[in-house]
Amino acid sequence: MQQQYDLWIGGQWQQASQYETLYNPYNGEALTRIGQGSPTDAERAIEAAHSAFASYSLMSAFQRSEILYRVAEIFGRRREELAAVIALEAAKPLKAARAEIVRTIETYRFAAEAAKSVTGEQIAMDAAEGGQGRIGFTVRLPLGVVTAITPFNFPFNLVAHKVGPALAAGNTIVLKPAEQTPISSLLLADIFTEAGLPPGVLNIVTGKGAELGEVLTSHPLVKKVSFTGSHAVGEIILRRAGLRRTTLELGSNAALIVDKGTDVDAIIDRCVSGAFGYNGQVCISLQRILVHQSLYSRFVERFAAAAFKLVIGSPLEENTDITSLISDKAAERIALWVEEAVTAGASVVTGGQLSRDKEKGNNIYTPTVLTDVPHSAKVWTEEVFGPVAVIQSFGDLPEAIREVNASRYGLMAGVYTPDINSAFMAARQLEAGGVVINDIPTFRVDHMPYGGAKDSGKGTEGVSYAIQEMTQLKLISFNLS
Known part of the structure; x- marks a missing residue:
């Protein structure tokens, strides 16, 4: 160099x-x-x-x-x-x-x-x-x-x-x-x-x-x-x-709906990669996950366990998944937002820790999974741009769509569902520049149209x-x- x-x-x-x-x-x-x-x-x-x-x-x-x-x-x-x-x-x-x-x-x-x-x-x-x-x-x-x-x-x-x-x-x-x-x-x-x-x-x-x-x-x-x-x-x-x-x-605040009937075990690894790839510093990183109440407990357990197993280390090591955030400022903001959510009643299922090596100058935030997050919290309403995923349950698909659309952002959204009618309902009604069926909103190939709705x-x-x-x-x- x-x-x-x-x-x-x-x-x-x-x-x-x-x-x-x-x-x-x-x-x-x-x-x-x-x-x-x-x-x-x-x-x-x-x-x-x-x-x-x-x-x-x-x-x-x-x-x-x-x-x-x-x-x-x-x-x-x-x-x-x-x-x-x-x-x-x-x-x-x-x-x-x-x-x-x-x-x-x-x-x-x-x-x-x-x-x-x-x-x-x-x-x-x-x-x-x-x-x-x-x-x-x-x-x-x-x-x-x-x-x-x-x-x-x-x-x-x-x-x-x-x-x-x-x-x-x-x-x-x-x-x-x-x-x-x-x-x-x-x-x-x-x-x-x-x-x-x-x-x-x-x-x-x-x-x-x-x-x-x-x-x-x-x-x-x-x-x-x-x-x-x-x-x-x-x-x-x-x-x-x-x-x-x-x-x-x-900005973005990408959401995924996991509808009833979805095979949770088959999608966990994909969801974890979408939430924590490059420390969540991706425009369409999976931030909000809405899971049908019949699948919620299993999804949270499996998702958090997979997040906990991610390898933290140097970016030059072959097996590293999580490494330093881009700056002190980014690390401090993410830690503050998670703390705000917890103070307001959110639960930390895994993660929630900022590790700072003053000698090296790095900032590693452990992959974090939150539940019971108030919708007034910044980790729900704003773009975290860090390794933080928020999970909540829903009763029926129209409810989940309303929750996703309540955001001021709308870049990409994803829906897992085995029901074709539910897929088309979500595709029509979700307010986003793109809707991905049976995959995470972090999916992108480079020739597809890519642009946001609303404040995105x-x-x-x-x-x-x-x-x-x-x-x-x-x-x-x-x-x-």
Whole structure:
């Protein structure tokens, strides 16, 4: 790993005015020094992207596709090295980091395929009175400069979900990665250069969101903003962005309904992986579990026992399931929320302990299962973004649906049921961007549409759907009479 990383602007490494040391969240070791971009640096990156757009937007779909295929190929060759980077800077368990690299490769391949399918359609102009003698059709054109602001939890794959579609559509991009996970994004500079991407098409500015955010979201040359992060920051971005295009993937509070007749033993391992994978630091991590009263006791017992057996350790160890949370702040918030729930009457079935190694600087929160949680508690109403699952019972399916829908969030929901009518009822009535039948809400493949309802955001990701959000539909009409 390099001793220092600069900013990537206009196809060149450019020094920042200041640098900060990046530390490993698990052992506190210094990893490298990261350039801290200024608003002026962000403006220069946007201008570089704007200059590159004139020629890149005219590049053939075949050429754009080939570049993205080569990116996927390079990721495949370097997969072990890149997985280790995730484990070091994000403290993601190595087996989860490897899975992320596999998904990242697939995402860039989907983008390469989609680059060849950015098409419009013919319009039957003569279907309207007065439309005779006319031919009409639509085309999709790139917007221009896209800015992407990404979170720490999937530092390669969530970046790919913004960079891949933007480049496939013919846009140029300025990427601002999360402050804790900049290395994975900065490595893209060499990867895309090796793949043949022209200078200035991809620009990477690292630093603090509070300092860079306004320029990245309100600069007049920016045509589209794509953000994944908290609801509070998303609201700020929306106000700054004004009428320009925005995609905002915000908070979640993913729920699962386990209906009567479900085979509890068959789903426990899957549910535990959904709740505690990467310490629950996943946008659609399984947080609320509503279990039919006939299955409730058995489910709680089996779920808690499986959670207790998860392996806690270093992210670089092959069998680790649970490791350090991303920051002191995150650990303190999670511990406070659990304590609040317990004070209000909740029961801790397992977990509920924060282990802090001051020498290493890590924060490990044991996998936690709560029952009897008041619905006023934050662990029920807000996004925990940590290894905490809340379980409650319900009497009938309409009751469970009402409980799930009472949340202000609605990104993904899951339902286990052996009854087809119940499945369709839940699919229709659950207020979420996606409903997964007979699986957990944490399920995602990278070409499916992915976006939230209510306070979970606006716009849709999933490669081909993101391309639609990153292009302008234009009508062309010929008068032949």
